[in-house]
Amino acid sequence: MRKYLLKRVFYMILTLFLVATITFFLMKLMPGTPYSNQQKMTAQQIQIMNEQYGLNKPMWMQYLIYLGGMLHGDLGVSFQFSNQPVSYLIASRIGASAQLGIQAMIFGVVLGIVIGSIAAVNKNTWIDTLCTILSIIGKSVPNFVLAVLLQFYIALKLGWFPIADWGGFSYTVLPTIALGVGPLAETARFIRTGMVDVLNSDYIELAKAKGMSRYGIVWHHALRNSLIPLVTLIGPYTVALMTGSMVIENIFSIPGIGEQFVKSILTNDYPTIMGVTMLFSAGLVAVILLTDIIYGIIDPRIRLSGSGD
Amino acid sequence: MKINKFAKLGAVAMLSAVFLAACGSKDSSSKQVLNWDETAELPTMDLSKATDRVSFDALNNTNEGLYRLGKDSKIEPGIATKTTVANDGLKYTFNLRKDAKWSNGDKVTAKDFVYSWQRTVKPSTGSQYAYLFSGIQNADDITAGKKSASTLGVKAEGNYKLVVTLDKRVPYFKLLMGFPSFYPQSQKAVDKYGSKYGTASKYMVYNGPFELTKWTGSNLSWTLKKNNDYWDKKNVKLSAINYKVNKSNSTGYNLYQSGKLDMTYLNSEQAKQLADSKELVIRHGASTFYLEYNQTKKEFQNKKIRQALSLVINRKQFTGKVLGDGSTVAKGLVASDMAKHNGKDFADDAYVKDATANDVTKAKKLWSEGLKELGVKELSFALLSDDTDKAKDSTEFLQSQIEENLAGAKVSVSNVPFKTRLDRSVKGNFDVVVTAWSADFADPISFLDLLTSDNSYNNGKWKNAEYDKLIESSKSTNAGNTTKRWNDLVQAHKVLMEDQGISPLYQQANATMLKSKVKGVIYNAAGVNYNFKDAYIK
Numbered sequence: 056m057r058k059y060l061l062k063r064v065f066y067m068i069l070t071l072f073l074v075a076t077i078t079f080f081l082m083k084l085m086p087g088t089p090y091s092n093q094q095k096m097t098a099q100q101i102q103i104m105n106e107q108y109g110l111n112k113p114m115w116m117q118y119l120i121y122l123g124g125m126l127h128g129d130l131g132v133s134f135q136f137s138n139q140p141v142s143y144l145i146a147s148r149i150g151a152s153a154q155l156g157i158q159a160m161i162f163g164v165v166l167g168i169v170i171g172s173i174a175a176v177n178k179n180t181w182i183d184t185l186c187t188i189l190s191i192i193g194k195s196v197p198n199f200v201l202a203v204l205l206q207f208y209i210a211l212k213l214g215w216f217p218i219a220d221w222g223g224f225s226y227t228v229l230p231t232i233a234l235g236v237g238p239l240a241e242t243a244r245f246i247r248t249g250m251v252d253v254l255n256s257d258y259i260e261l262a263k264a265k266g267m268s269r270y271g272i273v274w275h276h277a278l279r280n281s282l283i284p285l286v287t288l289i290g291p292y293t294v295a296l297m298t299g300s301m302v303i304e305n306i307f308s309i310p311g312i313g314e315q316f317v318k319s320i321l322t323n324d325y326p327t328i329m330g331v332t333m334l335f336s337a338g339l340v341a342v343i344l345l346t347d348i349i350y351g352i353i354d355p356r357i358r359l360s361g362s363g364d
Numbered sequence: 365m366k367i368n369k370f371a372k373l374g375a376v377a378m379l380s381a382v383f384l385a386a387c388g389s390k391d392s393s394s395k396q397v398l399n400w401d402e403t404a405e406l407p408t409m410d411l412s413k414a415t416d417r418v419s420f421d422a423l424n425n426t427n428e429g430l431y432r433l434g435k436d437s438k439i440e441p442g443i444a445t446k447t448t449v450a451n452d453g454l455k456y457t458f459n460l461r462k463d464a465k466w467s468n469g470d471k472v473t474a475k476d477f478v479y480s481w482q483r484t485v486k487p488s489t490g491s492q493y494a495y496l497f498s499g500i501q502n503a504d505d506i507t508a509g510k511k512s513a514s515t516l517g518v519k520a521e522g523n524y525k526l527v528v529t530l531d532k533r534v535p536y537f538k539l540l541m542g543f544p545s546f547y548p549q550s551q552k553a554v555d556k557y558g559s560k561y562g563t564a565s566k567y568m569v570y571n572g573p574f575e576l577t578k579w580t581g582s583n584l585s586w587t588l589k590k591n592n593d594y595w596d597k598k599n600v601k602l603s604a605i606n607y608k609v610n611k612s613n614s615t616g617y618n619l620y621q622s623g624k625l626d627m628t629y630l631n632s633e634q635a636k637q638l639a640d641s642k643e644l645v646i647r648h649g650a651s652t653f654y655l656e657y658n659q660t661k662k663e664f665q666n667k668k669i670r671q672a673l674s675l676v677i678n679r680k681q682f683t684g685k686v687l688g689d690g691s692t693v694a695k696g697l698v699a700s701d702m703a704k705h706n707g708k709d710f711a712d713d714a715y716v717k718d719a720t721a722n723d724v725t726k727a728k729k730l731w732s733e734g735l736k737e738l739g740v741k742e743l744s745f746a747l748l749s750d751d752t753d754k755a756k757d758s759t760e761f762l763q764s765q766i767e768e769n770l771a772g773a774k775v776s777v778s779n780v781p782f783k784t785r786l787d788r789s790v791k792g793n794f795d796v797v798v799t800a801w802s803a804d805f806a807d808p809i810s811f812l813d814l815l816t817s818d819n820s821y822n823n824g825k826w827k828n829a830e831y832d833k834l835i836e837s838s839k840s841t842n843a844g845n846t847t848k849r850w851n852d853l854v855q856a857h858k859v860l861m862e863d864q865g866i867s868p869l870y871q872q873a874n875a876t877m878l879k880s881k882v883k884g885v886i887y888n889a890a891g892v893n894y895n896f897k898d899a900y901i902k
Contacts, residue, residue, distance in 0.1 A: 087783025092415040092492035094786055095804075097820045100495060103509060107490045136405070137413040138563050139581055147582045203614060211618045218622055219615045220608065221584070305611040310584045314611070323783055 063347075067340045074336045075125065075329065079118050082328050089134040089323040121329065130333075131326030135318065141330040145312065149297075149334070151221055152304070152311035156296030158227060159234035164289060166235075167242025172273055174243065175250035175281075186243060193240030199302040202233035206306065219308040230307045234300055238292055242285060249281030283354055290346040294338040396901055398605045398882060401616050401628040405609055406579060406586060410562030411544045412484040412491045417893060423544040424892040425588055425605070427572040430458050430477075430526075433542035433895060436704065437806035437888050443472060443548070443571075444526075444541070453533040453844050458526040463595040466550050467570040474520035476548035482513040483554070484545060493545045496804060499534040533843035536807040543805060543891050573600045573897045584609040588896070601884075601900035617877070626879045626901075632688035632754075635875035645878045646690035648871060650699040650890035651802035652811065653758075655867040656824040658795055663743055664824075667864060668734035673796070674867035675727035676769040677762065679720060683870050686761045687754065690875040694720060694868035696861055698811045702803060702889050705850045710808045714854040716861035720868055724769050731770045742772030745795035748788060751779040758798060758869075789823040797823070800872065806890040808853045809838065815865060826865035831856050 087093065088101055088110075096104070105111040109120065124131060130141040167190075174186035209229060210218040216228050253259065254277055262272050301313035312331065319327035406418050411427065414420055424433075430447075434440035446459040464472035484491045485506045497503035501517025517529035530537070540546055550569050557567040565579040565586065573594050579586035588605040591597065608625065610616040616628035630638065638644050655673065657664035664670060679693040692700070696719065700711035735743060747762060749755045756779050763775045780788070788794050801821075803810035813819060816835050817827040838852035860866070878885070881902050886895040 085783070086787035087781075090415075090492050093783070094801075095821070096492060096495065098790075099508065103487050103507065104490055104492070107487060135407055136563075136582065137408040137410060138559055138561065139408075144582050147580060206615065206618060211622055214622075218618045218624065219610060306615055308584055308608065308610045308612070308615055310582070321781060321783070 063344050067344065070340050071333065071336055075122065075333060076118070078329060078332045079121060080114070082325060083114055083117075085320075085323060087323050089325055091135070091322060121326075125329075125333070130330040133319075133327050134324040135322050135327065141326045144315065144327065145330055145334055148310055148312045148315060151309050152300075152313060153297045155227060155230055155234060155300075155303075155309065155311065156293060158231040159296050160238055160289070160293050161235075162231055163235035163238030164242050164285075167239040168246050168278070168285075170239070171243040171246025171281075172250060172278060174247040175254060175277070176269070176273060178251055178254075183247075186247070190240040190243040190247075193236045194244070196236070198233050198237055198300070199306060201236060202230065202303055202306045205229045205233055219306070221307075221309050226307075230303050230309060233306075234296060234303050238289075238296070241288060241292075245285050245288060246278075246281055249284055250277050253277045253280045279353065283350065286346055286349050286353065290342040291339065294335070294342050297338065396601055396603045398602055398896070398899065398901065399624060399626045400605055400607050401620070401625050401876075402607050402609045403611060403629055405582065405584065406607075408562050409565070409568045409576060409579075411480070411547055411549065412489050413562070414544060415492045420544050420892045421894050422576060422586075422588070423547065425572060425574050425894070425896050426570045426576045426591070427544065427547045428464070429544070429547035430460075430541040431538060432897065433539075433806075433886075433888050433892060435886050437539065437702065437890060439538050439542055442542070447538070453535075454530045456528040456530075456537065458528070460524040460526060461595060462524055464571055465593045465595070466553075467575055467591060467593055468550070468553070469593070470550060470552065470569075471523070472548055472571050473523040474526040475523070476550055477526050477546075478516075478518050478520050479551045479554075480547065480549035481518050482516050483549060485516055486513040491545075493804075496540060496543065496545050499530050499532055499537070501529040501531050503531075532839065535838075535843050535846070535849055536805055536809065539805045539807060539891075573597070574602075574605065596897075600897060602896060605896055620877055620879075626882050628877050630689070630875040630877060632875070635690055636688045638875075638877065641877065643877045643880060645876050646873050647876055647887055647893070648690075648692070648699070648701055648873045648889050649802060650702045650806065650810075651800055651872040652694050652697055652699050653798060653800045653869045653872060654694065654697060655762075655869065656789070656797050656799050657826070657866070658792060658797075658823075659825045659827070660792060661795065663738055663740075663745070664795070666734050666738055668730040668737065669743070670864040670867065672727045672731035672734060672770060673766060674719065674864055675721060675723045675730065676765050677867075677869070678722045678765060679869060680722070682758070682761055686757050687870065689754075690873035691870045692873060694871045696720070696857055696868055697801075697815075697866060698808045698857060699803065699871050699889060702806050703808050705846065710850075710854070710857075713850075714808075714857035714861075716858055719861035719864060727769060728771070731773070735772060740772075742774060744774035744776065746776045746778050747796050747798065748778050748780065748785060748794040749798040750782050750785055752782075755779060755798065762798070792823065792825070794823075798869070799823075802872075803890040806888065808857070809835075810890070812853055812856055812860075815860060824866065826860075826863075828859060828863060828865065831859045831865075834859065 090096060090104060109117065133139045133141050133144055136144060170186050174183045177183050206218055206229060210216050217226050220226055259272060259276060262276055301317055304311040304313040315327060316331040319331060402418060404418050406422055407416055408414050408419050409422060411423050414423060428442045430444035431439040431442045443460050443464050444458040445461045448457045460474055466472060483489050485494050485497050485503055487507060487509050494507045502511050502515045505511040506513050506516055519527045521527055553569040554561050560567045562568050564581040565576040568576065570576065570591055573591060574588035575591045577587045577589050585608045590600055590603050594600060610619065613629060613631040613634060616625065617630065617634055619625045620628040657670055659665050683691045683693055695711040695715050698710050698714065700709060703710045735741065747759050749759045759777045759779060763777050766773050766775050789797055789799060801811060801814060812835060814821050815826055816832050834852045834856035838849045842848035842852050883902050884898040884900050886898060887893055
């Protein structure tokens with residue numbers, strides 16, 4: 056197990072290194088400069104600025120400098136937010152995104168499991184059809200449409216929750232719902248399919264024969280065995296949600312990280328592009344490792360020691 | 365069993381989220397509080413480094429220079445009490461008030477101006493607005509790294525007298541003094557906060573009508589609080605201005621309707637729907653969008669081709685139906701309602717009707733004549749523009765107007781990101797580009813300088829000797845005579861328009877909603893937009 060973990064961590068670092076390298080050189084291929092007032096600066100002024108920021112150095116040298124800094128935990132200073140260290144920008148804005156992402160996942164997955172289980176247990180009845188319709192709607196309505204509707208009807212018209220802003224739990228309710236409906240629908244679909252299969256298997260028949268209650272069968276046998284495909288899904292989904300949903304964050308005026316990434320690319324803010332990309336990648340590789348470990352916990356048949364080779 | 369644990373864990377996480385986030389903010393319902401919408405974050409309060417509208421607005425209301433920009437871009441007294449200008453216009457002596465203070469209790473002195481200006485022009489600071497200092501003695505050499513910052517033509521004579529020496533006349537010099545790049549900075553604060561200077565409200569000192577608070581450097585809300593150390597505090601009526609960043613216009617308008625905001629920005633859909641509202645306020649920017657032709661190419665050296673392309677465009681339909689955000693048909697390159705002389709607006713004075721008219725018959729005639737002169741039957745070219753929704757709608761409209769009306773015209777549209785568009789413009793890698801220019805200060809020269817033959821921003825390479833001569837005359841022979849200088853600039857603009865060196869499209873505007881109880885807000889199109897010193901709530 057330890058050997059396996061060490062090996063996996065080594066691959067993780069290798070992956071991150073490759074991501075950093077590829078992103079760095081791709082990013083430098085983008086036309087333009089990171090200066091927002093570029094339009095009004097002459098070529099000579101831009102040259103002087105490049106010297107100030109070390110952007111006139113050969114690209115390989117810039118790369119080594121950046122990599123050196125990153126190893127020391129220095130992600131550089133943002134261009135859009137002048138003088139502001141990228142690590143501060145990320146640290147001060149990842150919290151809201153992460154909280155929202157986790158809440159949305161918990162909301163979506165828990166409710167999704169419940170709805171999916173109900174649908175599976177009541178297979179081919181009107182309850183099943185209703186649940187299926189609900190999850191299709193949840194899957195096909197884009198979350199920003201839902202967000203706008205929730206904001207208008209629930210917040211503005213009914214006044215139950217704040218319209219936008221970030222302050223306390225009440226501020227997170229509507230964005231959580233808007234963001235969580237996607238995973239909810241997906242989870243419900245997966246659980247239903249998985250559980251219908253499981254409920255048809257022999258060991259469920261055996262459990263029934265033993266006289267276990269319907270609730271007991273679902274809880275102890277069926278659900279656990281239908282969770283495996285879900286775990287594959289939840290990992291990357293969580294990372295995606297935690298690192299911010301630009302649209303939802305914009306609609307509810309949430310100080311998250313979502314828009315930073317897009318904006319940094321549009322403005323050629325090199326250090327921020329690198330910082331946010333590395334954060335995303337690190338999150339993703341960590342979650343992939345975690346997922347593999349969780350597989351083993353849920354299903355001992357998946358042996359960790361074998362899967363790394 | 366495991367499920368049970370997961371469920372518990374989930375519940376714990378949910379609960380802790382509740383507690384973690386349970387520090388809400390209360391709305392202040394005091395009367396003289398303004399709740400203001402903003403569309404982007406505040407990136408910096410370091411005035412040497414600021415480049416954007418949000419920073420300049422915040423700097424303008426929390427700091428003060430020699431002058432403040434008042435209504436209609438008129439300069440109002442700031443730190444300067446008396447100004448003398450030498451006869452040759454090359455030396456300005458400013459007497460400073462003695463009761464101006466920084467928020468740390470220090471007095472604002474002439475040294476703070478000298479320090480601030482030197483800091484901005486020094487290449488190591490990396491200011492993107494250092495070019496505005498061009499004209500002040502040695503400024504160009506300092507920004508180019510040839511001279512040290514201490515040689516800049518600005519000196520403190522004692523604590524309360526500032527002497528500025530210019531290399532050449534700068535007729536709009538006083539106007540520039542109302543722009544944040546020319547405000548003073550406290551060296552003590554810069555040294556004390558080091559690399560943190562201007563990165564959060566606490567790492568900064570203020571000398572203006574308001575103080576910045578609650579800004580962490582990356583958050584979406586901040587508050588301007590009345591500055592009780594401000595020399596003219598008795599005339600500042602607002603006790604606070606709460607800024608909230610809302611990147612979605614629908615959110616902004618929802619908050620406005622619920623009374624949480626006193627002003628909000630509208631998108632063009634909302635602006636069209638609210639066209640009849642009494643609270644709709646259109647804020648024109650000193651920013652003109654126009655077609656720039658690549659005149660290193662034979663086809664665009666042909667004046668008739670350029671004229672025809674301009675005449676086919678129905679600009680009224682363009683601004684009304686396509687843009688719909690309050691933008692108006694441009695009268696020329698220089699934005700309307702920006703610069704006035706003897707009560708006359710420059711855009712009206714220098715208006716050439718044909719240059720922005722819509723006359724399809726005439727366009728068709730000129731087009732076929734032009735093609736004949738070029739010896740071709742058809743002309744295909746690319747129209748370059750940004751890739752925003754608005755830019756895409758614009759190019760689509762222009763393309764259809766041109767192709768529908770001009771026989772043999774084939775337009776391919778290329779929508780690229782802003783920085784790519786700039787890059788291609790500078791390199792001359794375009795046929796026709798939809799571009800824009802906005803003025804840093806309310807003088808026509810901030811637009812007209814663009815199109816002189818040797819100007820590095822003249823990407824289309826339009827060249828006209830008469831135009832160059834008139835601009836030069838406005839800067840030398842007639843620089844000291846306001847009327848003659850004005851006439852030079854008017855003539856130059858007419859030359860540009862008659863030759864259709866560029867084709868103006870529209871003057872950009874922002875549609876906003878403003879509660880009628882809010883009074884006294886000063887808005888200027890050029891330079892800094894908002895000045896809240898005189899604002900109040902009725």
